[in-house]
Amino acid sequence: NAGVTQTPKFQVLKTGQSMTLQCAQDMNHEYMSWYRQDPGMGLRLIHYSVGAGITDQGEVPNGYNVSRSTTEDFPLRLLSAAPSQTSVYFCASSLTGNRLSGANVLTFGAGSRLTVL
C-alpha cells in the first residue's frame, strides 16, 4: 500500500547513544517532515525538506540531523541521545510544501516510539 513507512516502531536507547529513524514514502512527494509528539505539548516540527538535497530547520531542531539524498527517503539522526528526546516521532509528507493549497494534505506515518534512558 502506498504511504509513509517508518522504522523502527519502538526503540530504547541509553543516553549518549546514536541512532537513525528511517522514513520512506512511495507517493513521489516533494515535501517530507519530521514531528515529535509529547504529552501536553502537541506536535512540533523538527526538520523538513521541500525536495531532494534541500533541508531546513523547524521549531525544535536541536539534537537532530537530517538529509535528503533521494525523493523517497528522509532519515532523522540522533547523534547523542538525551532523555529529553524521549518521544513519539512522526514522519509526514505531502505533494509539495505549499501549505496554502487545500490539496496538499500531509500523509503521516504510524510513528516511532523512542525511549532514552
Place this chain on the structure above:
Amino acid sequence: KQEVTQIPAALSVPEGENLVLNCSFTDSAIYNLQWFRQDPGKGLTSLLLIQSSQREQTSGRLNASLDKSSGRSTLYIAASQPGDSATYLCAVTGANSKLTFGKGITLSVRP
C-alpha cells in the same frame, strides 16, 4: 505566536449522541484549518480541511465549521459510534505557511 487550544482534553459520550469538538486559535490570519484523527499507536489521518474563505466542510457524518474572525472552529459528529473513539486534533496554517497543531481532544464513545 499562533496558539491553538482544544478544550476539553477528553470527552466521553454515549453512542448515538451528536457532539461538537471545539478548536480556538489566537491569530486569525490563517490560510486554512484542518481536523485530523489519531487512533492509539497510529499516525494522523486528515478528516477535513477548510480554506480561510470557506465557512464549513462536510464529509459523511462529520461537519467542520470555521469562524476566522472569532478564531474558532468546531467539528460536529452526528450519531456518534464506538468506532469514532480516537483523538481529534485541529491544525491551522498561518501566514508563514507554518502548521500549528492543537493538543487534541480524546473522544470515547460508550456502547
